[in-house]
Amino acid sequence: MTADWLDVGPVDQLPAMGARTLPVRGGDEIAIFRTANGNVYALVNKCPHKHGPLSQGIIHGTSVTCPLHNWRISLITGEVLGEDRGCTPVIPVKVDGGRILIGRREALASLAA
Numbered sequence: 001m002t003a004d005w006l007d008v009g010p011v012d013q014l015p016a017m018g019a020r021t022l023p024v025r026g027g028d029e030i031a032i033f034r035t036a037n038g039n040v041y042a043l044v045n046k047c048p049h050k051h052g053p054l055s056q057g058i059i060h061g062t063s064v065t066c067p068l069h070n071w072r073i074s075l076i077t078g079e080v081l082g083e084d085r086g087c088t089p090v091i092p093v094k095v096d097g098g099r100i101l102i103g104r105r106e107a108l109a110s111l112a113a
């Protein structure tokens with residue numbers, strides 16, 4: 001049986017207020033973010049506006065500002081905050097034993113959509 005969680009590396013290699021990307025088949029990416037208080041979130045690395053790379057945005061609290069046109073995206077829900085509308089898929093993520101784990105099925109499903 002395939003494990004539900006995919007180990008994507010040690011959490012201490014992801015600095016607070018930082019992000020890294022995980023390339024997946026087909027040229028898409030998952031962006032993994034760490035907030036100032038150490039929580040970890042994962043989204044498909046595409047802004048719902050014009051596919052800006054969210055991993056290059058600035059993290060404020062539990063949102064990230066897209067580097068292209070400054071939309072703000074919730075790291076918790078993937079929803080655009082403020083007056084604009086849209087949503088980017090959220091990938092379940094957890095930290096276990098110092099390792100970052102992401103939901104394998106959800107990651108594959110989001111990227112196939």
Ligand code: FES
Nearest residue numbers: 047049050052066
């Ligand atoms: S592409 Fe993200 S705000 Fe335009």
